[in-house]
Amino acid sequence: MNTPVIEFNRLKKNLKKDLSSQKEVRIALLADTASQMLTQAIKGYGIEQHVHYNIFEADYNQIERQVFDPASELYAFAPQFVLIFRSSEKLVKEFYKKDVPAKEAFASHIAAHTAQLYETITERTGAKVIFSNYTEINDGVFGNYASKVKSSFVYQVKKLNLLLMDLSQSYKNFFLNDIASLIQQTGYHFSFDVKPYINAEMVYSIDFLPYVAKNTYDIIAAISGSFKKCVILDLDNTTWGGIIGDDGLEGIQVGSLGLGKAFTELQLWVKELRKRGVIVAVCSKNTDEIAREPFIQHPEMVLRLDDIAVFVANWETKVDNIRHIQSILNIGFDAMVFLDDNSFEREMVKQGIPDITVPELPEDPSEYLLYLRQLNLFETASFTEEDGARTQQYQEEAMRTTLQKSFTSENDFLESLDMECEVKAFDAFTIPRIAQLSQRSNQFNLRTVRYTDAEVTATSASEAHHTLSFSLRDKYGDYGLIAYVILHEQEAGTLFIDSWVMSCRVLKRGMERFTLERILAVAKEKGFNRVTGEYIPTKKNGLVREHYASLGFSDGGNNLWHIDTGSPLTEQPIFITVK
Amino acid sequence: MAYEQLLEELTGIFRDVLDNDSIVLTEETTANDIEEWDSISHIQLVVAVEKHFKTKFSNGEIQKWRKVGDMCVSIEEKKS
Numbered sequence: 001m002n003t004p005v006i007e008f009n010r011l012k013k014n015l016k017k018d019l020s021s022q023k024e025v026r027i028a029l030l031a032d033t034a035s036q037m038l039t040q041a042i043k044g045y046g047i048e049q050h051v052h053y054n055i056f057e058a059d060y061n062q063i064e065r066q067v068f069d070p071a072s073e074l075y076a077f078a079p080q081f082v083l084i085f086r087s088s089e090k091l092v093k094e095f096y097k098k099d100v101p102a103k104e105a106f107a108s109h110i111a112a113h114t115a116q117l118y119e120t121i122t123e124r125t126g127a128k129v130i131f132s133n134y135t136e137i138n139d140g141v142f143g144n145y146a147s148k149v150k151s152s153f154v155y156q157v158k159k160l161n162l163l164l165m166d167l168s169q170s171y172k173n174f175f176l177n178d179i180a181s182l183i184q185q186t187g188y189h190f191s192f193d194v195k196p197y198i199n200a201e202m203v204y205s206i207d208f209l210p211y212v213a214k215n216t217y218d219i220i221a222a223i224s225g226s227f228k229k230c231v232i233l234d235l236d237n238t239t240w241g242g243i244i245g246d247d248g249l250e251g252i253q254v255g256s257l258g259l260g261k262a263f264t265e266l267q268l269w270v271k272e273l274r275k276r277g278v279i280v281a282v283c284s285k286n287t288d289e290i291a292r293e294p295f296i297q298h299p300e301m302v303l304r305l306d307d308i309a310v311f312v313a314n315w316e317t318k319v320d321n322i323r324h325i326q327s328i329l330n331i332g333f334d335a336m337v338f339l340d341d342n343s344f345e346r347e348m349v350k351q352g353i354p355d356i357t358v359p360e361l362p363e364d365p366s367e368y369l370l371y372l373r374q375l376n377l378f379e380t381a382s383f384t385e386e387d388g389a390r391t392q393q394y395q396e397e398a399m400r401t402t403l404q405k406s407f408t409s410e411n412d413f414l415e416s417l418d419m420e421c422e423v424k425a426f427d428a429f430t431i432p433r434i435a436q437l438s439q440r441s442n443q444f445n446l447r448t449v450r451y452t453d454a455e456v457t458a459t460s461a462s463e464a465h466h467t468l469s470f471s472l473r474d475k476y477g478d479y480g481l482i483a484y485v486i487l488h489e490q491e492a493g494t495l496f497i498d499s500w501v502m503s504c505r506v507l508k509r510g511m512e513r514f515t516l517e518r519i520l521a522v523a524k525e526k527g528f529n530r531v532t533g534e535y536i537p538t539k540k541n542g543l544v545r546e547h548y549a550s551l552g553f554s555d556g557g558n559n560l561w562h563i564d565t566g567s568p569l570t571e572q573p574i575f576i577t578v579k
Numbered sequence: 580m581a582y583e584q585l586l587e588e589l590t591g592i593f594r595d596v597l598d599n600d601s602i603v604l605t606e607e608t609t610a611n612d613i614e615e616w617d618s619i620s621h622i623q624l625v626v627a628v629e630k631h632f633k634t635k636f637s638n639g640e641i642q643k644w645r646k647v648g649d650m651c652v653s654i655e656e657k658k659s
Contacts, residue, residue: 009623013598036619196622198638206626 005210008037011044019052025220028056028079028127030063032090034201037209042083045213049221060201067117075124081220082127083177084117087203088135088157095153103151111163118167118174128223130216131168132177133161135188175219175381182211185374218379227380228357229331231273232322234340235284235291235313239263239303241365245290245443245504245540255300262366267302269369273378279309279329279394283321283338285507286313287443287542309394315543317410317508318345319352329394337377341365342505343476344417351413414509414575417474421511422579423518426460426467426484433481434469437501442540444502446533446547451499464488466495466522470515472506472576482506485519490532495523497533504543514576516551516569523565533561582606582651588631589647596620596627606648632657 025046029039039057046053056077058066063084066074074082095106102109118129138146139153146154161180168174183191186208193205204212221227236243240263241253253260254267274280280303284291291313295305305311310328312321318340326333333355340346346358362371426434431453438451451459459465470483483502490496497519502511523531533548535541536559548561552569556562590604597615610616616624628650629635634657644650 009596009627012623016598037623193626195625195636195638195641199641200618200622202622206623 005214006045006048008041008044008206008209011041011048011210011213014044014047015040017047019047022047022050022052024052024054025081025224026054026056026077026079027081027083027220028058028066028074028077029083029085030058030066030074031085031087032061032063033085033087033203034060035085037196037202037206038085038204038212041209041213042216045210045217049217051217051221063117067120070124079125079127081223082121082125082129083132083216084129085132085177085179086134088137089197089203091134091157092137092139092153095156100151103156107156107160107163110160111167114164115167115171118171122171122173128173128175130175130177130219131164132179133164134180135183135191136161136180137188175223177212177216177219179212179215182208182215186211215376218376219381222379222381225381227335228278228337228378229335230279230281230309230325230329230337231270232281232283232325232336232338233270234318234338234342234345235282235286237341237365238339238361238368239267239282240294240301243504244294245286246440249293249297252294252298254294254298259365260300262368264300264302266365266369266372269372271302271307274307274391276378276380276383278378279331279391280307281310281325281329282308282312283318283325284313285315285318285504287540288313290540306395307391309391315507317352318349322349322353322356339368339372344474344505347476348413351416410508411573411575417476417509417575419472419474419509419576420579421473421514421576422471423468426456426469430469430471430481430484431456431460434484437481437484437503438499441501441503442538443504443543444507445538445541446497446500446544447536448538448541449499459486462488465498466526468515468518468522470502470511470518472509472511473579479503479506483511483515485515487519487522487531489528493528494530494532495519495526495528497531500533500547510572510574510576512547512551513569513572514574517574520563520565520569529565531563531565532556533563535559535561582648582655585651585654586647589628589650592627592631593624596623604647606646606651608647609645628654634658 029035029042031038035057039055043053043055056073056079058074063086066072091110095103098106114131121127121129134157136157142149142152142154146152149155164176168176191205191208192203196202196205233239241259242251244252254263270280282291292305292311294301295303295308310325312325314321322336322338326336333353337357337359338349339359339361340349341361346360349356350358357377359372359375359377361368435451435453435456438456442448460467466487468485469481471481472479482505484499485497486499487495488498500515519531533553535545535548537545549555553561553563586604586606590602593602593604593613594600597613597620599613599615602613610621625636625641632654634654636653640653644653
């Protein structure tokens with residue numbers, strides 16, 4: 001799985017950048033082991049995030065001297081944050097020197113000493129103090145039996161970590177840098193490397209340093225007021241598996257069906273964030289009514305409509321819709337996280353709204369939750385019981401505000417995609433996919449004529465029919481076969497569009513216009529001077545009600561639409577090239 | 580020049596880790612010859628060399644290194 005972290009060498013290279021224009025944060029770093037590279041990593045990570053960490057790094061193993069000496073460099077530096085890193089590698093050596101009664105009181109003793117460090121610092125400065133906790137090493141002296149022995153290191157180090165959490169609850173400016181959890185996530189063998197330890201007294205491996213730096217950054221940013229307040233969810237293949245518009249209420253994967261477990265667990269997590277006070281919004285390319293249905297009807301959905309502060313499902317671009325959500329919530333884009341399985345949508349949102357956080361979700365939905373947890377997106381520096389009640393206020397606000405469309409430079413974006421489309425008559429390779437689209441597509445489907453494999457094969461061999469399949473790719477990837485058209489002669493000179501079906505994944509890219517041009521080219525080549533299309537309304541294809549009208553067809557009544565092969569097309573740039 | 584290929588690869592690693600494109604290593608190069616090569620970046624170099632050659636050195640081996648040529652000897656030993 002891809003990690004969220006930048007490698008150390010890049011952080012170190014950042015140190016050469018000019019910081020003068022950036023916001024300065026004054027930090028003192030005290031450690032009981034060698035901290036030069038840790039300092040470089042934290043500083044470099046700050047630069048990555050456009051923050052200038054001005055760091056005073058105390059000499060090796062000087063925590064007590066710096067804190068208890070009122071004339072120390074620590075106090076002269078006047079830090080806003082004091083970072084204290086203490087290691088289990090040092091702690092265990094101290095522990096081994098004690099006799100049994102002192103071992104039994106060890107965690108309490110270190111916790112009391114920690115409280116004294118904190119109180120001394122806060123008496124002399126206004127700084128926030130961030131203590132690392134301890135790696136929960138099993139030193140192998142008692143094995144698993146250590147749990148029964150109060151004088152074991154295993155028992156004492158776990159107790160100490162708990163006592164440190166208690167201290168952080170007692171003291172307002174006492175924060176914990178939860179290194180123990182980070183190590184649990186990455187593994188001790190990843191976080192600790194004997195060579196830097198033996199040769200340079202470093203307790204974090206080079207590859208682990210960026211994790212510590214990011215975690216430290218997250219804490220400082222949250223305390224400084226920069227944190228995420230809202231998560232915006234895509235629906236199809238993000239909140240549930242499958243496509244509600246095509247698969248229907250019974251077909252989407254949530255709960256016991258298919259990969260449903262993965263989506264259910266993601267929903268449980270999002271709901272927990274909602275209870276903590278994170279606003280949850282929905283932004284989906286869907287018909288509103290269809291998109292809401294699972295939230296109301298599906299027995300295994302965890303998220304319900306009353307969890308969602310703003311619900312936006314329509315066919316506008318996600319950039320416009322997220323702007324709309326932002327105008328209702330009235331929070332910064334930098335406080336928003338957007339989750340979408342589709343890399344095209346993610347890229348479009350990132351380009352349109354640079355400040356928003358858009359995680360690169362793994363391909364496999366089963367990995368979504370694991371991946372999101374390790375990103376630590378929702379670091380916070382406060383929590384109150386009332387936070388959970390926020391959703392309702394926003395729901396009311398959403399009712400009052402109407403969608404104000406703010407068109408972005410969509411053309412520029414589309415042009416940047418280098419879209420290429422392969423167009424060809426049906427063949428043995430494409431027929432199975434075409435039959436599948438024919439069976440499954442409900443939304444972008446003008447007449448909803450269903451064809452089986454055998455019927456598609458027969459059509460492709462028929463002299464009276466003309467077929468076109470469309471496979472699209474852009475610089476981000478291959479979408480495969482996403483549309484097909486079946487044409488046949490209706491009366492002399494007129495070509496009839498029997499089927500025009502497209503996957504909704506590629507809406508809003510000019511595929512419709514591109515497809516029409518191909519249809520007209522076929523018509524001209526075969527000597528037709530008119531093309532007729534028909535729209536047969538169903539419960540699910542409201543999306544294409546205006547399809548022919550918007551392409552410049554004239555209304556022939558009875559849901560029939562005509563266009564002359566020689567007539568000029570509507571002015572609209574196309575950014576798809578024929579492969 | 581027995582280690583020509585190796586020196587070229589090591590030069591690439593040193594340039595990247597020490598962020599200095601003017602570095603050119605010979606077997607006789609020592610930390611005294613390169614300003615950025617200090618005790619801290621040395622650790623980083625060792626780890627980068629280990630990753631590049633997909634091998635691990637013992638602390639004993641590392642402590643014997645006095646010049647780049649010594650690194651080459653260790654790497655060759657691992658490869659054979």
